[in-house]
Amino acid sequence: NEILGEQCKAQLDAEFGEGKSTFIQCDVTHGDALRDAFQRTVDQFGQLDIAINNAGINNEKNWEKTIQVNLTSVIKGTYLALEHMSKEYGKIGGTIINVSSMAAFLHSPHQPVYTATKHGVIGFTRAIADASLQGDYGVRINVLCPAFVDTPLLHTVEDEDNMGKFVKFKDDFKRSMNKFGVLQPSLIAEGMMRLIMDNSLNGAVMKITCSKGIHFHTYEPMSA
């Protein structure tokens, strides 16, 4: 979103001064665009410390595109970030956050493929975080799962162009929204800052909900 991206950069310029930020428009599914965006960032700032794979869509009609944006590009973004951060590549470490959703815990008939991608993001992130630890990459990799957040994405709930035949389940989805409430984006930013700053976190699954705020999912140890 070029307009919002430039507006965001202008706000950062006003707060922190010119030259501290850049906006690069990039379709994460498009050829080498994502690779180029990483390279241009490193060329401008000298190194990469933090990467957040956040782009996401909710399109059950073009569900292959949803897999490309929400899962394939998160994997691609993680691997590209590792090329610029991992000790494996002679770099100095860093941190990566992949954005999943509480949809990975509460499945809805309204968005089956979106839900599958968000499960995938958790599985991939936990496994690559283990690889980072055992392979001494020096990179912490965590996953963030917000519940409903007041952003344009949430307003596609009744949109047949996005939901396809599953739009008929919109009332089920809206009942969930009423039950669980809608978060403000500032709390998601707070969760992201915690994942960035807390050096003890790797492979963590952070959940953010109205009832419990910022907290972590715990997994039962697997017994034989």
Ligand SMILES: NC(=O)C1=CN([C@@H]2O[C@H](COP(=O)(O)OP(=O)(O)OC[C@H]3O[C@@H](n4cnc5c(N)ncnc54)[C@H](O)[C@@H]3O)[C@@H](O)[C@H]2O)C=CC1
């Ligand atoms: N809003 C919500 O209720 C929740 C959102 N999420 C996740 O949070 C993340 C951010 O979503 P929101 O800010 O809510 O939605 P949004 O629709 O406001 O923002 C999504 C952003 O992704 C960008 N994007 C979409 N396709 C892209 C592509 N191919 N290449 C590059 N950028 C692309 C859009 O331009 C937009 O800036 C997504 O991964 C979403 O699945 C997770 C849980 C709840």
Ligand SMILES: CC/C=C\C[C@H](O)[C@H](O)/C=C/C=C/C=C\C=C\C(=O)C/C=C\CCC(=O)O
């Ligand atoms: C058309 C809608 C588009 C996008 C919205 C996304 O689907 C979004 O990613 C979906 C979010 C779904 C959230 C669902 C559940 C929320 C649950 C709770 O808040 C439950 C409260 C506490 C549980 C605490 C815990 O289990 O740890």
